[in-house]
Amino acid sequence: MENKQIIFTGGGTAGHVMVNIAIIPEFIKEGWTVDYIGSKNGIERELISSLDGVKYHPISTGKLRRYFSKENFKDPFKVLKGTFQAYRIIGKKKPAVIFSKGGFVSVPVLVAARMRGVPAVIHESDYTPGLANKLAIPFAKKVLATFPETMDYLPEQKAEYIGAVVREELFTGSRKKGYEITGLNAEKNVLLIMGGSAGSKRINEAIREGLDRLLNDFHIIHICGKDNYDSSYEREGYIQYEYVKDELKDLLAITDLVCSRAGSNAIFEFLALHKPMLLIPLSLQASRGDQIVNAQSFEKQGYAHIIEEESLTTDSLHQALVQLKKDKIEIKEKMNQYKSSEAKEQVIQSIIDQVSK
Template sequence: MKDKQIIFTGGGTAGHVMVNLAIIPEFLNEGWSIDYIGSKDGIEKELIESIEGVTYHPISTGKLRRYFSKENFKDPFKVLKGTWQAHRIIGKKKPAVIFSKGGFVSVPVLVAARLKGVPAVIHESDYTPGLANKLAIPFAKKVLATFPETLKYLPEEKAEWIGAVVREELFTGIRERGFQLTGFNGSKNVLLIMGGSAGSQKINQAIREGLEQLLQDFQIVHICGKDNIDEQYTQPGYVQYEYVQEELKDLLAITDIVSSRAGANAIFEFLALNKPMLLIPLSRNASRGDQIVNAESFKKQGYAHVLEEEQLTTDSLIEALQKLRKEKLAIKDRMNNYRSSEAKEKVIDIIKKQAEND
């Protein structure tokens, strides 16, 4: 093996970074030299640059849209530029292996990896592969899946089901610190609202319009997205954050139920932490429908309730949250039967084997 050199990639949304955040510390602890290739202004830049010992390399990337846009004509050139930039970085760093979490930035990295003869491992969190991973899979040696059903969408010779990779630090939250952060107490259920890393205007609006009624039964932590805090709603029992990172584990420690989008990484983390969920997946008008499939899978297993975005109003949200509150104990019982596999260890082992085979 080369001198323990590895490059990680993935970005665009927090979901395309979380698995990387879960396993990077393990490689750091073992003395690997770690570089990360991401976009110039994606959320991954902020998340990764905060990790000591990881060098971040921004490259150009296109969005690979499924719909018509004038930007579509520019994107192929951005991807070509990104591939050239990634090729130079890989040539300079000479990694033994590359691990990709997906997102548009990963496509030029995986193409460059093939050109340089570096083995690459892809992780697919969602029930069905996203467009970026579909484009990148031909250039990878292994493709790892979170849902066992995903294997039918992947090339058999490359695919392996490993389960959900959950960040261990989420299990280390301290309730007292969560109460200190929020000013809450144990008198009411704590409801955590998450609208994805960019936030959701529709969810934010429905929550705020229903605050007076919701605060009768809940204390609310509202992670509303960048620039979406509205100070006029500030009041006891309601706390707003644009985005949380270090504080999340302590906020989850006091959380009784969650209302969230249905990105696979997030919902598996809630499942591992035994947090009953009301999932509001992105509609097919705003996505490829992967969150809808993720949510339906969790609903069938009894881990979550689902409210379609087309049905989302202040009244329907309040009704759904009240129903979830009443049924939370039954849901937690079903969650107790879930046993998280040793997914993180499996991923690390597969990455190391690919590095050794290089």
């Protein structure tokens, strides 16, 4: 293969970047030149900057909203500008293939890829495709699905069920290091709270209002989101982080139970690590409902319990977490039946297959 140049794209949330982070090192190891197209200020810029050997190219991008906003009138021009910027970058870099993880920044990149005649592969994490991927799919050669049910929503001739890509580093955590980092111990179940890369105001409030009661049953690691650390809630057995990166594998090594939003990448990682979950999906008022169907799928398979955001109170959260602890062994038995597929290798092969066509 002569042209070993690849461009990755995807962003907006950490979930739209983690699969890229999992497979980029494999391409670098095989001697590929790797570039990344993302937004100017998105979380993807910060996450990708930590990878050696990847050049980051920021472009203009709009947010494709389903609701009325004055910004809706500006965003088509931002997307158009981003498309021309991506067109120039692709023309200069001459990649053999482009891989997209989704998010609004990916739309101009996929349009530009088609204009340049470069094949593109999309990975769809959620149960149903997001708006950005719906717009981008016509410009892609291949669409890979995480849930088998997602195949019903994708064009049959270009879709393939491949499963979830889980970062291998998450399996390498050290319990000893996890306890050293946090100062916690094995006397109580360790509960990990995650509200997504931006945090969750509702979850943070419910946890903190009921903190003293929760600490009777659990040690708590609370990843609360950027600018959400609050020193007034410092207690023994309660550890706060705004965001965790390298230490996450060690924190997960000591985690017994998880309370989380229901983003696809995160919940499949918890499943692969056999961590029973209480899922609080984003409501329809705050999202398109993708997290709701993600959570329902996991509940149906016995991997998780659910609280709807509209029902979230300090009392309902405490009761649900105590019940999760009681059901922990039964849930883990169900999780043990789930086999982490060779999804990463399949994704890589699907990308390379597009080059040889």
